Structure formats: C-alpha cells, structure tokens
Amino acid sequence: MSKQRLLVSWIGGNDLKMPEGHMSGPIWAMINSVEFDLIELIYNYSEDEVRPYLSLLSKQVQCKVNARKAELSSPIDYEDIYLAAEKILNEVVQQDFHLSILLSPGTPAMQSIWVLLGKTRFPCTFYHASLEQGVNAVTIPFNVSAEYAPTVTQLNTNELNNLALLDAPIDSAFDDIISQDNSIATLKYQAQVLAKHEIPVLICGESGTGKEMFARAIHNASDRKDKPFIAVNCGAFPSELIDSILFGHKRGAFTGAVTDKSGVFEQANNGTLFLDEFGELEPAVQVRLLRVLQDGKYSRLGDTALQSSNFRLITATNKNLINEVAHGHFREDLFYRVAIGVLQLPPLRSRQGDLDFLADSLLKSLAKEHPALQGKNISFIAKKIIKQHKWPGNIRELKATLLRAALWSTSHCIDENDMQQALFVSESESLAIMDRDISQGFDIKSLLSEIEQHYISKALKLTAGNKTNAAKLLGYKNHQTLSNRINN
Known part of the structure; x- marks a missing residue:
C-alpha cells in the first residue's frame, strides 16, 4: 500500500492576499502541482485574516485541510517557532505518511526551523513554490546530525540563521x-x-x-x-x-x-x-x-x-x-x-536592512577605482537620506549617486548636503505620496515624516545647503529645528 502524501506549511502573507476572491500564493501553487491526501497548515495571523482563506481553500481542494494557530511572541522568535513546528510534526506525521514541507511561506526563521526538523527528526521532501516560478523540490546540500537538534533552551540564533540561509559553502x-x-x-x-x-x-x-x-x-x-x-x-x-x-x-x-x-x-x-x-x-x-x-x-x-x-x-x-x-x-x-x-532579484528599496552595508561597500570599491576618494565615509544623516530614497535604478543608481556625492564632497565625510545634491528625484515619486492604498493600512506618522523629508530636501537644494535659509522657507523657528527634523 502506497504512503499517503502529507503537506505541512506555514500560511504566509502572499497566501492570504486572494486578489478578487481568487486563490493565489505558494500554498495554492503547490496544491495545483502536487496531489496530497492531507494538508496541515499553521499560522500566526488573526482568525479574521485566516478564516476567509481557509474557507475558500477547503472548497477548492479534494483532500482534508486542517489548520491551527501558533501563539508566537514574534514571527522571528526561534524558540516559539521551534515549539510550534515540532508540535505539529509530532502530532500529524505517521509512519504511513510521506511528508512534504513547503518552505516558501513564512519568515526565514520559520524556514530554518523546518530545515532543522526535516534534516534531523522528520524525513521529508522540501519544496519551494510560487505562481511565478512554479513548484520545485529543494535539495538541501548538507546533513545535520540528529544529535545537533538542540533542546529549546539551547537554541542558538546564529546557528539557526545559518540554516535559514541554507548555509552551504558559497562558491x-x-x-x-x-x-x-x-x-x-x-x-x-x-x-x-x-x-x-x-x-x-x-x-x-x-x-x-x-x-x-x-x-x-x-x-x-x-x-x-x-x-x-x-x-x-x-x-x-x-x-x-x-x-x-x-x-x-x-x-x-x-x-x-x-x-x-x-x-x-x-x-x-x-x-x-x-x-x-x-x-x-x-x-x-x-x-x-x-x-x-x-x-x-x-x-x-x-x-x-x-x-x-x-x-x-x-x-x-x-x-x-x-x-x-x-x-x-x-x-x-x-x-x-x-x-x-x-x-x-529583489529591488533595492525592499532591502532596507542592507543599504548601510551596501553604501559602505560600494564607496570602498569606488575608492579603489578612484584613489582620490580614499578615506571618504558617509555621515549618519546622509545614510538616512539613502534609506529614504526609492532607488528606481537600484544598485547601479546607488553607485553612481555615491560617486557624484564623493566627488562633490569637500571633506572626508559625505554629508546630507552632498547626498541631496547627488540624488535625482522624479516628480512622480513625490506625487505618489498622496496616492497611497489605504485599504491595507499604513503608518501615517511615517508618511508625514516622508513628506517632511521630501520638502526639507527641496529646501536644502534651493538654498544650496544653507540651513538657516532653508528653515525660513519651511517655517521652522531656526536652523537647529531643521537639523533636529533631519535627524528624526
């Protein structure tokens, strides 16, 4: 008798989107490509967010679909994720089941826990799935000894992060x-x-x-x-x-x-x-x-x-x-x-946590190409401006902007004025601020700060970096108020 096929997966944000009431996301792509006898899902969203998805999914598939909520203090808390993932696998995996784990939905922390458990205690087939790229079995090119699987109190964040990155040696x-x-x-x-x-x-x-x-x-x-x-x-x-x-x-x-x-x-x-x-x-x-x-x-x-x-x-x-x-x-x-x-490949604007590192690395590489730039660094406020820009030209635009800013900078440090002068800002970017999609919710304070920074940038350009004159244009009491708003 052939083994029953069991799919286990976290429910991710892309699964819940359901444009115009239609199923989408990695789980749906997976179900459309591989037939299963049982689907076990786990989620960290609110019941109101998940209930419509589960209702529609159950109507669309032939097999039984079970889902359970995991009480996580954070979607990147390894201890909570480990406990939740281990619990579901202990309860649903049986000897006559062939286990498949879908890695795509969820955070890297969730993916790393799947890899750890699947490589030690729960033999399985790993899959990656999306509507754009299709469904692919994932080969993890290393083995983890069962003795490695730590108790929850011994979980090491750095070690698990390596698993999240599928940390085989990179050529x-x-x-x-x-x-x-x-x-x-x-x-x-x-x-x-x-x-x-x-x-x-x-x-x-x-x-x-x-x-x-x-x-x-x-x-x-x-x-x-x-x-x-x-x-x-x-x-x-x-x-x-x-x-x-x-x-x-x-x-x-x-x-x-x-x-x-x-x-x-x-x-x-x-x-x-x-x-x-x-x-x-x-x-x-x-x-x-x-x-x-x-x-x-x-x-x-x-x-x-x-x-x-x-x-x-x-x-x-x-x-x-x-x-x-x-x-x-x-x-x-x-x-x-x-x-x-x-x-x-993701756009640069979605790699906010990478921008500081990229800017410093690119500036070092530019210094090798242009020896006159050696010793240059980027100020804290200039880096903040880098993070606020949308970078439609991505890394190529960032490198060119850093080169302009470094060439125009008259000191060893690229400051906010150097960076503002080096940036190209299209009118469409500023207009988009007033046309945000409110149906999904957003941080209004962040939006107001974005508008403020936009006009601070324009005022500094108009006054050639003179903060006193820029402050007057913006209605601030003095240049110190302007400096404080830039630093916020």
Whole structure:
C-alpha cells in the first residue's frame, strides 16, 4: 500500500492576499502541482485574516485541510517557532505518511526551523513554490546530525540563521555580489545550485539589480568557467542585423558583409550565452531563437550549411514575462524553454536592512577605482537620506549617486548636503505620496515624516545647503529645528 502524501506549511502573507476572491500564493501553487491526501497548515495571523482563506481553500481542494494557530511572541522568535513546528510534526506525521514541507511561506526563521526538523527528526521532501516560478523540490546540500537538534533552551540564533540561509559553502564566484540580506544569500545559494546543472536560467529583476553579475557568477561557478561568456543586449539589436548578430553571416550575404562573421551562438560554443533584456525580442526573432534552442542547430546568413553549438543559456529581463505571454507579446513555448531555473532579484528599496552595508561597500570599491576618494565615509544623516530614497535604478543608481556625492564632497565625510545634491528625484515619486492604498493600512506618522523629508530636501537644494535659509522657507523657528527634523 502506497504512503499517503502529507503537506505541512506555514500560511504566509502572499497566501492570504486572494486578489478578487481568487486563490493565489505558494500554498495554492503547490496544491495545483502536487496531489496530497492531507494538508496541515499553521499560522500566526488573526482568525479574521485566516478564516476567509481557509474557507475558500477547503472548497477548492479534494483532500482534508486542517489548520491551527501558533501563539508566537514574534514571527522571528526561534524558540516559539521551534515549539510550534515540532508540535505539529509530532502530532500529524505517521509512519504511513510521506511528508512534504513547503518552505516558501513564512519568515526565514520559520524556514530554518523546518530545515532543522526535516534534516534531523522528520524525513521529508522540501519544496519551494510560487505562481511565478512554479513548484520545485529543494535539495538541501548538507546533513545535520540528529544529535545537533538542540533542546529549546539551547537554541542558538546564529546557528539557526545559518540554516535559514541554507548555509552551504558559497562558491567564490559569488564574492562580488555583496550583501548582508537574507534573501540575497538565499539567491546566491540557489544560483550556485543552478550553476552545477546544465539547464537554462532566467534571471528576473528591475534594471540595476545585478542580473548580469548573477549570470557571470553562475558561469564562473560552473564547469564552463574556462570557456567564453558571451553577453548580448537584446534591446540593442538593430532589426536589420539581428540574424547576423545571432547566427553570423557569410561574405557577400548582404551589402557590407565583406568577410565571414561568427554569430553569438558560435562564439558561445562550449561556454555560456547571456541574453540580457530578453523580453525585448521581436516575435519573429523569438521563433528563430526557439528553433536553435530545440536542437542547437542554425545556419549562418547566406549559407545553407547547418552548424551546431553547445552553449549554456542564461537570460535576463526586467519585464514580467508571464504577463507578456498572457497578452500575446511573448511566445509561451519559448518562455517555458528558458524559464527552468528562475531567479527573482529583489529591488533595492525592499532591502532596507542592507543599504548601510551596501553604501559602505560600494564607496570602498569606488575608492579603489578612484584613489582620490580614499578615506571618504558617509555621515549618519546622509545614510538616512539613502534609506529614504526609492532607488528606481537600484544598485547601479546607488553607485553612481555615491560617486557624484564623493566627488562633490569637500571633506572626508559625505554629508546630507552632498547626498541631496547627488540624488535625482522624479516628480512622480513625490506625487505618489498622496496616492497611497489605504485599504491595507499604513503608518501615517511615517508618511508625514516622508513628506517632511521630501520638502526639507527641496529646501536644502534651493538654498544650496544653507540651513538657516532653508528653515525660513519651511517655517521652522531656526536652523537647529531643521537639523533636529533631519535627524528624526
């Protein structure tokens, strides 16, 4: 008799969103991909938030769904999470069950406890799931001795944090990707896993989030590291030269083709081909590219002979390709051929805890490139301004802004005036302050502070950093009041 399939998971915020009353989130993606006989869920939200979700979920699935509330003092309290997770596994796991644990929902602390328990006392299959990336079994590339599993009173936060990051040794190829953010550490681990497998990789993220850095690191951590890495910007393809760029051409194939020329597929033979801005490819090019990906064969422009190339494909885009497919702008068959290993890079604005570290690290790297900047540092208030900016250009914008501020700074310390002058602030950013979605609730004090800081910034720019004059423009009693408001 085959074992019954049991799914255990925390309920996360993305599960509860249910846009327009429809199921979404990692749990729903998981249930749609893998059939289960029993689902056991655990949550730390209020009953009012969870009840509608559980009601709809129970109607949508064939198997039994149980859920229980965990009384946590905090969603990152390891002791409380350990007690709650251990309790549910002790109660629901039986010998005739095959246990699956979904890691995606919940905090990194919750994920680390699942890893600890699943690697020591409750053998299971770990999964990661999302509607965007699909469902994937997760291989944790280390073992934990059962003797390691501590009693609750002996839990060590640092050790568990390492588990939360799936702390296998990270290849030195990823050293240039600097971060102290848990999500980036997890992405580096996932990228390292992908580097060891000959599968296509799609890297998604806004402009400036480091997509090419991840692509190069994957190449350098792979068995192809000593072979060519060919990077091409698909958004820069002149339409009349696309075939020549991709496939190469024979002499005389068109006016101006005075010599034979290899295309990027040929140049990347035995190495890695990185196609950036992949979502910009025209439909006709998508068709021709799909044919090459299917069998690795192509013909140079003006030549009938078939050639082949053994290349590893990595693509990157700042577009939502799922939406592009849904609207008929991108071929579905091509999307599913390239979106095997998928990495979603977060925007800089969601990495608030990482901004201080990133700013200091980037300034050090700039000092190596520009010796005149050596010894420069960033003041506390300037760092506060960095944290308040939205960084639409992400890390690329932050690095350029720091370079401008450092060049303009007349002392060893980049102050708030240097930073304000170096920033580019679009009008749309300030207008968005007045158009917040109140249905989900937000901190009005934080919003008022954001408005105040916005106009302080404008006043300082207008007065070339003169705090006395800026204070008058803003209606403050004196420049000291202005300084106090900047420091708040």
